[in-house]
Amino acid sequence: MKYNIFVGGIHIESSTFTPYRSGEKDFHITKGDELLNRYPWIHKYKDRVNLIPIMHARALPGGIVKRSFYDKFLNDFMQQLDLALKLNKLDGFFLDIHGAMSVEGTLDAEGDFICALREKIGYDVPVCASMDLHGNVSQTLFDLSTVLTCHRTAPHIDTTQTRERTLTNLLPVLDGRKAGKKISKAMVSVPILLPGEQTSTQVEPGKSLYAQIPRFLQNKNILDASIWMGFPWADQPCSRGTVCAYGFNKDDTITCAKELADKFWGYKNDFKFVGPVASLKEGLQEALKSNKKPYFLSDTGDNPGAGGDNDTVLVLREILNLGAEKLKKIALVSIKDEQTVRELKSKQIHDYVDVHLGGKISPALGGPVSATMLIINKYSDNIAGDSLVLKKDKLSLVVTSNRYQFATEASFKNAGLGSYNDYDIIIVKMGYLEPDLSSAAKGWTMLLTPGSVNQDLKSLTFKNLTRPLYPFDDNFTPCLDVCVQEA
Numbered sequence: 001m002k003y004n005i006f007v008g009g010i011h012i013e014s015s016t017f018t019p020y021r022s023g024e025k026d027f028h029i030t031k032g033d034e035l036l037n038r039y040p041w042i043h044k045y046k047d048r049v050n051l052i053p054i055m056h057a058r059a060l061p062g063g064i065v066k067r068s069f070y071d072k073f074l075n076d077f078m079q080q081l082d083l084a085l086k087l088n089k090l091d092g093f094f095l096d097i098h099g100a101m102s103v104e105g106t107l108d109a110e111g112d113f114i115c116a117l118r119e120k121i122g123y124d125v126p127v128c129a130s131m132d133l134h135g136n137v138s139q140t141l142f143d144l145s146t147v148l149t150c151h152r153t154a155p156h157i158d159t160t161q162t163r164e165r166t167l168t169n170l171l172p173v174l175d176g177r178k179a180g181k182k183i184s185k186a187m188v189s190v191p192i193l194l195p196g197e198q199t200s201t202q203v204e205p206g207k208s209l210y211a212q213i214p215r216f217l218q219n220k221n222i223l224d225a226s227i228w229m230g231f232p233w234a235d236q237p238c239s240r241g242t243v244c245a246y247g248f249n250k251d252d253t254i255t256c257a258k259e260l261a262d263k264f265w266g267y268k269n270d271f272k273f274v275g276p277v278a279s280l281k282e283g284l285q286e287a288l289k290s291n292k293k294p295y296f297l298s299d300t301g302d303n304p305g306a307g308g309d310n311d312t313v314l315v316l317r318e319i320l321n322l323g324a325e326k327l328k329k330i331a332l333v334s335i336k337d338e339q340t341v342r343e344l345k346s347k348q349i350h351d352y353v354d355v356h357l358g359g360k361i362s363p364a365l366g367g368p369v370s371a372t373m374l375i376i377n378k379y380s381d382n383i384a385g386d387s388l389v390l391k392k393d394k395l396s397l398v399v400t401s402n403r404y405q406f407a408t409e410a411s412f413k414n415a416g417l418g419s420y421n422d423y424d425i426i427i428v429k430m431g432y433l434e435p436d437l438s439s440a441a442k443g444w445t446m447l448l449t450p451g452s453v454n455q456d457l458k459s460l461t462f463k464n465l466t467r468p469l470y471p472f473d474d475n476f477t478p479c480l481d482v483c484v485q486e487a
């Protein structure tokens with residue numbers, strides 16, 4: 001017999017430290033076959049599963065989601081769900097979320113979403129969710145879901161496998177129910193909150209921590225176990241580490257969750273930045289002095305991959321202030337500035353233009369940079385939108401209409417910048433380097449810049465975190481009690 005499994009959800013990581021609001025323009029909404037493309041492995045389960053697409057919204061990490069957009073999406077989602085329920089018996093729900101969404105007017109957006117889903121489909125149907133390990137797990141999300149799972153790697157090279165595991169969690173739950181078996185659920189909230197730039201799974205202690213998971217999965221009674229690092233800049237009561245374990249034996253499941261949480265807590269003092277860090281001035285000088293080429297500089301405080309504005313110009317201003325004679329060949333990717341792109345629409349390649357660039361989203365960071373620059377390329381990209389490449393002396397920089405991250409060399413080439421090796425220094429709006437960049441980098445420093453995803457968490461004013469919480473508090477005895485349920 002085949003199971004009818006509905007799939008859908010909403011996927012964004014939101015920083016609450018930017019005035020930017022994420023809305024319709026930021027989300028890509030998929031239904032039907034386009035949504036099913038997210039699950040390229042589904043053919044393997046064609047004898048067991050009818051995967052029925054409902055609706056999915058996905059955005060680049062950004063600011064808080066506008067209430068008007070969220071309410072409309074939820075309404076459309078429920079209409080699609082009603083239609084599907086009329087045509088099909090629902091056996092299980094595959095909830096596809098990131099888990100660090102903020103929406104205007106709530107401190108637990110995914111909790112609210114699953115509440116709405118449960119009101120529609122009831123409380124008995126299994127709901128299994130896939131998440132990002134930089135997601136936050138609220139008590140409501142844990143209570144109302146059957147199994148939650150998340151990545152086991154950061155950078156995330158296991159996105160496809162994580163989604164597939166959501167389905168392979170659902171199947172034994174559904175089979176077990178037929179045999180009258182319940183699943184045990186165990187959650188431990190771990191009072192640690194660190195940025196992703198300190199918790200990569202490629203270096204210690206993240207590497208050893210996540211390496212514990214396969215050891216527990218050798219026990220056939222354990223269905224799945226996951227560790228969330230949480231997402232600080234969402235500033236939610238549940239922004240913190242979480243461990244969840246699921247299994248068909250209650251004691252083994254509790255032991256698994258407890259031991260993983262103890263390990264996590266035990267490593268807390270060992271998490272360090274995964275690469276060299278420096279202030280903006282020091283890091284830039286270091287790169288200019290270095291003979292390693294290309295030398296990457298991450299503008300971490302403005303990383304759109306974590307919800308940064310993507311338009312701060314602190315690094316640009318510093319470069320221009322240095323003067324041409326002190327510079328090497330530099331590429332800066334990229335600054336979002338729709339207004340500038342629009343104003344220069346009629347200008348041609350090789351035109352000199354006066355620009356007031358960036359600095360528009362968070363004016364408190366100093367406002368735009370004014371300069372005369374040469375247009376060296378104009379192009380359009382599906383995600384970045386209409387874009388310009390500007391040049392001043394030895395600096396080339398890309399200006400995009402939409403928020404965008406240059407996470408591959410292909411996107412760099414697409415902008416007409418040539419290859420990474422053509423530059424001495426490449427400045428990216430990023431935290432830890434994505435794989436394409438890290439394999440090309442001969443030198444690298446993470447600049448600890450101010451911005452909406454400032455890595456210096458202690459310098460930010462959080463309003464909603466649950467304390468005590470490391471590293472904001474230290475020398476406290478954590479409550480690592482296991483919350484146990486059956487489903």
Ligand SMILES: [Zn+2]
Pocket residue numbers: 132133134156
């Ligand atoms: Zn992530």
